[in-house]
Amino acid sequence: MAVMCGIGLASSLLQQESYMSVASSEAGRADVKRVSSSSSPQLLQNGVGLRRTCRMPAFFVTEERLRSSLSHNSTYHVRGSKVQQLHAVADALNQTSDLDTLEGIDWDNFGFGLRPTDFMFVMKGDLEGNWQKGQLRPFGNLEVSPSAGVLNYGQGVFEGMKAYRTADDRILIFRPEENAMRMINGAERMSMPAPDVDTFVDAVKKTVLANKRWVPPTGKGSLYIRPLLIGTGPILGLAPAPEYTFLIYVSPVGTYFKGGLSPIDLKVETYFHRAAPGGTGGVKTISNYAPVLKTQLMAKGNGYSDVLYLDAIENKYVEEVSSCNIFMVKGKVISTPELAGTILPGITRKSIIQLARSRGYEVNERPVSVDELLAADEVFCTGTAVVVNPVGSITHGTNRVQYNNGAVGRVSQELYEALTTLQMGVSKDEFDWVVELV
Numbered sequence: 452m453a454v455m456c457g458i459g460l461a462s463s464l465l466q467q468e469s470y471m472s473v474a475s476s477e478a479g480r481a482d483v484k485r486v487s488s489s490s491s492p493q494l495l496q497n498g499v500g501l502r503r504t505c506r507m508p509a510f511f512v513t514e515e516r517l518r519s520s521l522s523h524n525s526t527y528h529v530r531g532s533k534v535q536q537l538h539a540v541a542d543a544l545n546q547t548s549d550l551d552t553l554e555g556i557d558w559d560n561f562g563f564g565l566r567p568t569d570f571m572f573v574m575k576g577d578l579e580g581n582w583q584k585g586q587l588r589p590f591g592n593l594e595v596s597p598s599a600g601v602l603n604y605g606q607g608v609f610e611g612m613k614a615y616r617t618a619d620d621r622i623l624i625f626r627p628e629e630n631a632m633r634m635i636n637g638a639e640r641m642s643m644p645a646p647d648v649d650t651f652v653d654a655v656k657k658t659v660l661a662n663k664r665w666v667p668p669t670g671k672g673s674l675y676i677r678p679l680l681i682g683t684g685p686i687l688g689l690a691p692a693p694e695y696t697f698l699i700y701v702s703p704v705g706t707y708f709k710g711g712l713s714p715i716d717l718k719v720e721t722y723f724h725r726a727a728p729g730g731t732g733g734v735k736t737i738s739n740y741a742p743v744l745k746t747q748l749m750a751k752g753n754g755y756s757d758v759l760y761l762d763a764i765e766n767k768y769v770e771e772v773s774s775c776n777i778f779m780v781k782g783k784v785i786s787t788p789e790l791a792g793t794i795l796p797g798i799t800r801k802s803i804i805q806l807a808r809s810r811g812y813e814v815n816e817r818p819v820s821v822d823e824l825l826a827a828d829e830v831f832c833t834g835t836a837v838v839v840n841p842v843g844s845i846t847h848g849t850n851r852v853q854y855n856n857g858a859v860g861r862v863s864q865e866l867y868e869a870l871t872t873l874q875m876g877v878s879k880d881e882f883d884w885v886v887e888l889v
Contacts, residue, residue: 553664558671561705563836570661572654572699575683578691580644585654587661590700593683600682600692605738607681608637608645611835613673614659614701614888616666617876622659622888625874627652629798630678637734638680642691645680651697654678656888658699665703669875672705675836681737704836712867714843714857715756715832717772719821720746721848725760725770725793732770732793739795743773759845761821762793769819775832775840776800779824780862786823789816799833799870805882806869812862825852829860838874839867 567590574585600606610630615623631651638645646654655676659666666674677700684694706712723746726732731739746758759777762768769788771777776797778787785807790796804814824830830842841863844853854860872878876885 556703558667558705561667561672561703563675563704563706565702566665568662568665568701568703570658571701572658572697574646574650574654574697576644576646576695576697578644578684578693578695582644582646582650582697585650585697587657593696593698595683595696596685598685598687600684600686601737603686604682604689605736606641606643606692607679607737608634608641608643608735609680609737610634610676610678610735612655612676612678613704613835613874614666614676615673615875616669618669621876622663622666623874623876624655624659624676624886624888626798626802626884627655627886629801630655633735633796633798634678634680637736640731640734641736643680643682644695646697651678652886654697654699656886658701660888662701665701667703667705672703675702675704677701712840712859712864714841714854714859716754716844717757717759717842717846718750718753718755719845719847720750720758720760721766723760724763725773727763728791728793730793733790733795735795740774747773755846767820767822769821769824770794772832775834775837777824777842778803778831778833779819779827780829780831780860781823781827783811784813784815785862786815786817786819788819797834799835799838802870802882802884803833803839803866806866806873809881810865810869821847825850827854829854829862831860831863831866838871839863 569590570587571590572585573588574582576582595602610633612624612627612630615625617623628648631646631648634651635645635648645651655678659674659676662674678697679699680695680697682692682694683696684692686692723742725743726739743758743760750756750758757772757775759772760770762770769777771788771794776787776794776799778785787800787804788794804816807814825845825847830845832840832842841859842854843857844851846852869878873880873882873885876887
């Protein structure tokens with residue numbers, strides 16, 4: 452049986468047939484949702500969008516299977532232009548989605564990692580901020596110049612978001628406008644144009660809905676959303692790139708740290724620093740993350756979960772973990788390092804502060820010394836990926852302090868449940884943070 456890449460096979464079939472029958476949604480099952488035909492014009496208004504290299508497992512189909520899908524139990528017909536025919540093939544490919552083994556996913560043990568999905572959103576613009584109309588395209592590789600600004604000078608920013616499936620099968624996203632504004636601020640620092648808030652949010656919605664079937668069942672995980680803004684135009688001298696690409700891709704994920712909501716062990720880094728005053732620590736630029744890999748890998752090699760960084764001037768004040776903000780609890784008072792340009796203004800951080808204050812906690816944003824942190828009753832991290840994660844121990848030099856006897860702290864548990872039940876539509880959203888996709 453010949454096995455072909457779905458897109459390549461689609462092209463060959465279109466060359467052979469100018470009139471085809473398309474399978475109805477009868478092939479779909481309750482757990483395999485089709486992308487609606489209303490999204491097809493954006494996906495396929497340019498046939499070039501379907502040219503890509505074959506990847507697996509997505510769109511990995513047999514020739515016989517696709518031909519059968521195109522002819523079996525037809526309920527409507529497509530005649531005429533290549534664009535219409537491409538729409539039909541896209542629908543047919545979506546009906547063969549059971550070959551992507553969604554049924555075989557063990558959602559209870561699904562980790563935090565990349566799993567290719569169906570579609571990504573792509574939009575291009577120039578340095579002056581003139582953006583072309585964005586399109587949904589099949590997930591695949593990008594083609595950029597070797598002299599692209601992002602490759603040579605690190606000109607790029609990104610965001611992290613999540614979509615959740617509710618018990619009644621609704622799809623929710625959390626505070627997307629905050630991510631849009633943070634990207635705009637980061638782009639300004641990196642001398643890049645950025646899409647406005649409405650364009651950003653609309654693109655996120657389209658991308659999530661196009662990949663709706665990949666949103667895990669309620670309580671089993673989330674669909675991680677990665678908006679990315681990069682300088683793709685060629686540039687040799689040190690200057691802003693002449694062209695930019697805004698794209699969004701998604702991946703279903705489980706918990707970030709193995710074991711779910713279980714305490715992690717942190718090591719305080721006293722030599723390397725994540726950021727310095729006047730730098731880019733306060734924006735989500737891609738260049739902030741590769742430098743932390745060295746210390747993170749060393750820490751993990753010694754049995755720690757992650758690294759906690761100190762300030763670059765006095766080397767005594769806590770800043771943040773590699774990709775998380777940090778909080779400490781002392782009595783009824785919660786403290787977290789203040790935002791002073793070296794710490795990322797996390798959206799989960801901001802939400803936890805508001806949630807905690809609404810529940811009667813006093814929350815202070817101020818300098819927090821490592822000595823204070825070691826003397827705290829409880830410590831936890833926050834971030835899009837981890838949500839709220841308790842800290843079981845912190846090691847500073849030869850001094851190791853354990854919190855709550857290695858168990859999940861009361862405040863961590865309370866705030867984790869308060870935020871996640873809101874994000875998943877279980878509790879009432881009194882803050883107007885949750886956006887339902889329809």
